[in-house]
Amino acid sequence: MNINKKAQTFFEDNAVQWSLRGYNYIDHNYPVALHRRRILLKIIKSNKIKKLKFLDIGCGSGDNLIEIAKLGHSIVGVDSSKKMLNLAKSKIDKLSNKISKNIILVHKPILEYKDEHLFDICICMGVIGYIDNEINFLKHINKLLKKNGNLIISSRNRLFNIQSLSFRTLNEINNKKFKKLYDEMKSYYKPLKNQSINLFLKNITKLNFTKIKNKNTNKNKIILKKNYLPFTEPKQQTPLEMIKLSKRSNFKVSKFYGVHPHIIDPSLNKMLPEKVFNQMSDALTAFEEEKISLVWSSVFISVLKKSK
Numbered sequence: 487m488n489i490n491k492k493a494q495t496f497f498e499d500n501a502v503q504w505s506l507r508g509y510n511y512i513d514h515n516y517p518v519a520l521h522r523r524r525i526l527l528k529i530i531k532s533n534k535i536k537k538l539k540f541l542d543i544g545c546g547s548g549d550n551l552i553e554i555a556k557l558g559h560s561i562v563g564v565d566s567s568k569k570m571l572n573l574a575k576s577k578i579d580k581l582s583n584k585i586s587k588n589i590i591l592v593h594k595p596i597l598e599y600k601d602e603h604l605f606d607i608c609i610c611m612g613v614i615g616y617i618d619n620e621i622n623f624l625k626h627i628n629k630l631l632k633k634n635g636n637l638i639i640s641s642r643n644r645l646f647n648i649q650s651l652s653f654r655t656l657n658e659i660n661n662k663k664f665k666k667l668y669d670e671m672k673s674y675y676k677p678l679k680n681q682s683i684n685l686f687l688k689n690i691t692k693l694n695f696t697k698i699k700n701k702n703t704n705k706n707k708i709i710l711k712k713n714y715l716p717f718t719e720p721k722q723q724t725p726l727e728m729i730k731l732s733k734r735s736n737f738k739v740s741k742f743y744g745v746h747p748h749i750i751d752p753s754l755n756k757m758l759p760e761k762v763f764n765q766m767s768d769a770l771t772a773f774e775e776e777k778i779s780l781v782w783s784s785v786f787i788s789v790l791k792k793s794k
């Protein structure tokens with residue numbers, strides 16, 4: 487099977503809503519995709535080569551590929567959802583020809599997209615959780631990359647199940663995996679760099695909760711349907727599991743970044759006024775390149791280098 491049918495239906499049914507939630511601060515919602523993109527662009531901009539060939543696997547509504555094309559790189563976006571690609575197309579149509587000529591969209595499940603050794607960098611944000619066989623998936627991506635090519639990929643962080651005190655925490659206890667996850671977490675408690683501590687202190691002194699009202703009265707605010715219909719729970723990995731998956735598919739992990747950090751128990755989010763919890767998460771981005779961020783972040787990004 488080349489596609490997870492449940493995931494395909496989920497993105498067809500929820501394309502607009504997913505895109506709004508992913509990229510906007512609305513109500514208590516934390517825009518995880520927006521922060522993934524921020525980190526993704528930080529990684530890409532640290533590479534000084536101007537014209538690289540990118541592949542965006544599961545490009546969705548095109549928000550990542552457009553920013554990469556604006557940097558002057560060429561990019562192919564592949565996605566199995568027609569509705570998601572339509573959203574991407576409507577955004578690309580508004581771009582100047584100088585930028586839009588860098589972008590190609592392809593409607594296909596990624597395992598059916600075959601073009602060997604073509605790309606310098608593959609990006610894959612928010613997709614691996616919907617893939618049935620991760621090893622086949624990563625091996626397939628490996629073939630699409632040039633020698634020494636890179637894959638920048640995000641995962642839902644399984645380690646966060648220990649922090650979240652949710653049904654996922656109970657599942658880990660019932661599956662007898664809690665101790666293993668706890669041991670991995672402990673290994674990430676390393677001394678913090680002064681630079682990150684100073685940035686965090688600067689961030690928290692800028693926080694201002696006094697202006698926050700309990701009810702958001704903004705008349706222009708975007709209205710969201712309450713829940714996705716029906717929600718598809720993505721699979722998760724821990725950073726250590728990503729290291730193991732990478733080895734088996736001929737990649738080597740060169741760096742991790744934590745995304746969506748939580749300073750306090752996530753169940754408090756909706757009990758507090760809007761913006762309080764998210765402002766604290768934003769302050770914690772100071773530590774996103776430190777190992778500790780892998781403990782308290784619900785998502786992480788891995789930068790992988792093709793080794794063979």
Ligand SMILES: C[S@@+](CC[C@H](N)C(=O)[O-])C[C@H]1O[C@@H](n2cnc3c(N)ncnc32)[C@H](O)[C@@H]1O
Pocket residue numbers: 488489490493494497508519522543544545546547548549550564565566567570594595596597610611612613616617
């Ligand atoms: C969570 S969205 C992320 C979209 C985009 N990467 C972003 O970060 O804005 C996941 C996307 O992956 C696509 N997808 C899931 N499985 C796929 C597959 N096997 N092949 C191609 N696209 C897939 C979905 O249709 C959806 O658009």
